[in-house]
Amino acid sequence: MRRWRNALGLAAVVAGGAVCGANAPAQMPMLVDLANHRIHIDAAFTGADLLLFGALDQRGDVVVRVVGPPTDIAVRQKINTGGIWLNGNRVNVGTVPSFYSVATSRPLDDIASPDLRRDLELDVRYQVSADIPEAHRAGFIRNFTRRGLYAVEQVPVKIIGGRLFRVTISLPEETPPGEYWVETLLFREGTLTHRRINRLLVERVGFESFLFDLAQERPAEYGLLAVVLALAMGVTAAEVFRRV
Amino acid sequence: MEIYLPIAGMPVSILLLLGIGFGTGILSGMFGLGGGFLTTPLLILIGIPPTVAVGSEASHIAASSVSGLVAHARRGNVDLRMGLVLLAGGTLGAVTGLAIFRLLSRLGQIDDAISLIYVVVLGTVGVLMGLESLRALRRHRLGIRYRPSRQTLLRGLPLRVPFRRSGRYMSIVPPVLTGFVVGVLSTIMGVGGGFILVPAMIYLLGVPTQVVVGTSLLQIAVVTTIATFLHAAFNQNVDLLLGLLLLLGAVVGAQIGSRLMVQLRGEQIRFLMAGLVLLVVVMLGLNLVLPPDDPFIVERVL
Numbered sequence: 001m002r003r004w005r006n007a008l009g010l011a012a013v014v015a016g017g018a019v020c021g022a023n024a025p026a027q028m029p030m031l032v033d034l035a036n037h038r039i040h041i042d043a044a045f046t047g048a049d050l051l052l053f054g055a056l057d058q059r060g061d062v063v064v065r066v067v068g069p070p071t072d073i074a075v076r077q078k079i080n081t082g083g084i085w086l087n088g089n090r091v092n093v094g095t096v097p098s099f100y101s102v103a104t105s106r107p108l109d110d111i112a113s114p115d116l117r118r119d120l121e122l123d124v125r126y127q128v129s130a131d132i133p134e135a136h137r138a139g140f141i142r143n144f145t146r147r148g149l150y151a152v153e154q155v156p157v158k159i160i161g162g163r164l165f166r167v168t169i170s171l172p173e174e175t176p177p178g179e180y181w182v183e184t185l186l187f188r189e190g191t192l193t194h195r196r197i198n199r200l201l202v203e204r205v206g207f208e209s210f211l212f213d214l215a216q217e218r219p220a221e222y223g224l225l226a227v228v229l230a231l232a233m234g235v236t237a238a239e240v241f242r243r244v
Numbered sequence: 245m246e247i248y249l250p251i252a253g254m255p256v257s258i259l260l261l262l263g264i265g266f267g268t269g270i271l272s273g274m275f276g277l278g279g280g281f282l283t284t285p286l287l288i289l290i291g292i293p294p295t296v297a298v299g300s301e302a303s304h305i306a307a308s309s310v311s312g313l314v315a316h317a318r319r320g321n322v323d324l325r326m327g328l329v330l331l332a333g334g335t336l337g338a339v340t341g342l343a344i345f346r347l348l349s350r351l352g353q354i355d356d357a358i359s360l361i362y363v364v365v366l367g368t369v370g371v372l373m374g375l376e377s378l379r380a381l382r383r384h385r386l387g388i389r390y391r392p393s394r395q396t397l398l399r400g401l402p403l404r405v406p407f408r409r410s411g412r413y414m415s416i417v418p419p420v421l422t423g424f425v426v427g428v429l430s431t432i433m434g435v436g437g438g439f440i441l442v443p444a445m446i447y448l449l450g451v452p453t454q455v456v457v458g459t460s461l462l463q464i465a466v467v468t469t470i471a472t473f474l475h476a477a478f479n480q481n482v483d484l485l486l487g488l489l490l491l492l493g494a495v496v497g498a499q500i501g502s503r504l505m506v507q508l509r510g511e512q513i514r515f516l517m518a519g520l521v522l523l524v525v526v527m528l529g530l531n532l533v534l535p536p537d538d539p540f541i542v543e544r545v546l
Contacts, residue, residue, distance in 0.1 A: 045248040046255045072545035079539075084532045092545065139540025146538075174254040208250040215251055215480050223476030226303045226484055227469055230491065234310025234465075237495030242318065 030062075031055045032184045032196040039171065040205045047148075047173040050200065052182060053166040061104070061111040061187040062157045062165050065122065066200070068099025068149075069178030075136045075143075091136045094129045098176040100150045103167045105157040111187050120185070120192070124152050148172030177202045251483035252296045258489060260290065265304065265490035269497020273312045274505045275517045276457030278305035278436030278464045281366065282524055283490070292486070293544070299472075299481035300490070305436050306468040307487070308494035309461045315502045316458030323409035323455050327462035329416050330423035330441070334463055337427020345432050358432065359532055365429060365440065367525045373443050374518035380511035410451040410459075419449055423463070436464035439521055446514065453510030457502075 035051035052064055073093040078085045102122060104111060117123055124145075128137050144150040149172060157167040179201055186194035204212050215222045246255040264286055268279035280301050287297035316322055348357050401415035422444045430437030438460050445456045476482040505513060 041248060043248050044246075046246050074543045074545050076541045076543065077539050078536050078541065080535070085534075085536055085539075087541070090543070136540065139538065140542055142538060143540060143542040173248075176253065204250060208248055211484055212250040215476065215482070215484075219477045219480055222480075222484075223473040223482070226472050226476050226482050226487065227306065229484065230303050230307035230472060230487070231310055231469065233488075233491055233495060234307040234312075235314055237311040237499065238314035238318075241315070241496075241499035 029057050029060075029194045030184065030186045030196060032198060034182060034198050034200060037198070037200060039175075039200065039202045041175070041177055041202065042204075042206050042208055045173070045208075047175065048171045050169045050171055050182075051166065052169070052184065052198075053164070054184060054196075055164050056159075056162070056186065059162045059188075060193070061106055062159065062167075063105070063108070063111060063122070063185040063187065064101075064103045064157055064167050064169070065183045065185070066099065066101040066169055067097045067181045067183070068176055068202075069097075069180070070095045071098040071176065072096075073140060075132070075140045077136065077139065091132050093132055093136070093140055096128055096140075098149065098178070099171070099180065100124055100127055100144075100152070101154075101169050102152045103155045103157050103169060104153055105159050105165065108153055111190070112192070113190060116190070116192065124150050147174060149174070171202070175202055177204055247485065247489070249292075249296075249483050249486050251300070251481065252292050252486060254291060256290065256292070256486075261486065261489040262493035265308075265493025266497040267493075268304075268490070269308050269311075269494030269499075270501040270504070271497075271520070272305070272308045272438075272461070272494065273315065273498035273501025273503075274457075274508075275438070275501075275513060275520075276312070276442050276460040276464075277438035277517070278309055278468060279438075279494075280305050280435035280468075281362070281439050282520075284435065285524075285528065287486075292483075293481075295479065295481040296483050296486070299475035299479060300483040300486040302468045302471040302475055303482055303484070303487035304490040304494060306465060306472050307491040308498045309436065309465040309468060311495045312498040312502055313458065313461040313465050315499060316461060319458075319502075319506070320409070321454050321458030322462055323407055323451070323459045324462070325405070326407045326410055326419060326445075326449075326451065326455075327459045329419045330426075330459070330463050331466055333420035333423025334427035334430075334437075334467060337424035337429075338431045338467065339427075340424070341428040341431025344428065348432075359528060361429070361432065363525055363528050363532065366521050366528070369439060369443050370518050370521035370525055372447070373514050374522065376447070377511045377515035377518055381515060384509070384511065407451075410449075410455050412450060414449075422448060426463070427467075430467065436468050438464050439517075442517070443514075446510075453513055454505075457505060457513075 032052065032054035039048050073096050075091050075093055077088040079088045108117065118126065121127065124141055128141060141150060155167060155169065157165050159165045179199065182198040182200050184196045185192055245258050247258050248255045264283060268283045271277050271279045284297050284301050288294050401417045403416045404414055405416055406413045426437040426441045429440055441460045441463060442456055445451045445460060446453055472482060
């Protein structure tokens with residue numbers, strides 16, 4: 001189903017490019033869109049693929065950055081104390097993106113100079129405060145990378161015929177709900193020439209959203225529901241099994 | 245087949261949760277344990293955030309212990325008076341435990357304190373119970389009748405009342421103190437406390453093993469029901485879907501467990517329980533001693 005939608009999306013770009021091919025490129029160096037502007041987290045959610053596609057008026061390098069809603073994080077280092085691994089002091093990392101992904105059409109080193117990359121805060125380490133010990137900072141980035149929440153230069157932006165491009169960014173199973181910014185950057189000869197921003201909404205739907213909202217907004221009622229449900233299930237089971 | 249858990253914020257295999265619930269249910273019906281000391285670490289192991297694991301586990305244990313409690317009550321294995329006396333002490337203990345928990349949290353060492361308390365308490369309980377049950381099993385093989393020792397130590401205490409179901413006539417001071425200590429430890433460790441309560445009732449109070457199981461479930465059911473509500477109302481960390489899947493497996497397991505128990509002798513039950521407790525101690529102990537894959541742990545700040 002998802003694959004089929006992707007194919008449809010790409011076909012639309014090709015068609016769009018053909019229709020406005022004559023005049024669009026002059027005003028629009030780059031066109032970008034997402035196959036889906038909303039990603040639904042339902043009971044069957046096990047992660048999703050985000051397809052972004054676009055067109056260029058002439059050759060260039062494309063960088064796509066996806067930034068998830070901010071979150072507050074702390075890191076602890078386990079320290080061997082007399083043969084036992086104990087938690088060390090808690091280090092507050094501060095606010096970081098809960099998701100961060102950068103995809104590029106060529107290696108980032110070839111696209112932009114270190115200075116430009118720092119100005120754009122492209123590398124993931126610019127997203128994490130430098131005020132904490134370097135080991136903790138690296139440990140945090142390693143942790144989020146392992147969980148698929150941070151991914152820099154792990155998938156390529158494919159440029160087709162120098163004009164069309166597409167990239168599929170995978171959102172892992174523990175993708176945090178919220179508002180995502182999808183930023184597409186166009187580089188030519190090492191300078192940033194164009195930038196487009198698309199908004200992506202990751203939201204809980206259906207039963208998932210009902211339970212989550214109830215738990216957050218009416219915690220006392222939710223607690224009572226949990227207790228009544230637990231007691232009812234326990235008594236029911238005992239009754240059912242008495243007759244077996 | 246996977247299902248997305250709304251509060252935990254991640255998908256988990258349905259069969260895995262049903263299986264964990266089923267296994268815990270058997271323990272709960274058989275030994276009078278809630279099984280939290282086993283399930284909570286397992287849930288954390290499969291990636292559920294620790295706070296959500298603790299909160300959801302409370303709802304699951306409440307349901308499975310009620311199921312076991314009803315089954316045991318029907319067979320007359322619950323000493324209601326003993327249960328109420330234990331609960332009186334347990335409630336006081338829980339309040340005290342909460343204060344200690346807060347103090348340790350402020351000092352920033354609650355996680356390690358919990359792990360160490362687990363290993364020390366479970367290790368002591370497991371070894372003592374294992375040795376005793378081995379002796380009892382040997383006596384049984386040699387045909388010597390087992391007589392529970394009458395604790396002369398506990399004689400002469402005031403407020404003696406008859407505990408008919410347990411076949412004891414004793415002061416309420418020891419069970420209140422037992423309930424208190426269990427309440428303190430179970431609040432700090434975030435479990436129902438059955439694995440401390442069951443051996444304490446057998447060895448300190450001299451209650452027959454069959455009655456111990458039903459009576460301990462009474463205490464666990466009450467404590468975890470309160471805990472479920474408090475977690476949901478104040479921490480928003482109870483995942484009902486997670487609890488529901490666990491307890492679907494558990495209610496079935498609890499019934500099977502309580503049947504299995506009837507077919508076993510007291511010392512056999514105690515021997516199996518000792519083995520299980522020691523297994524968890526080894527698991528937790530290795531976790532403390534073996535070097536971690538990555539020494540850095542990430543926590544979400546709420």
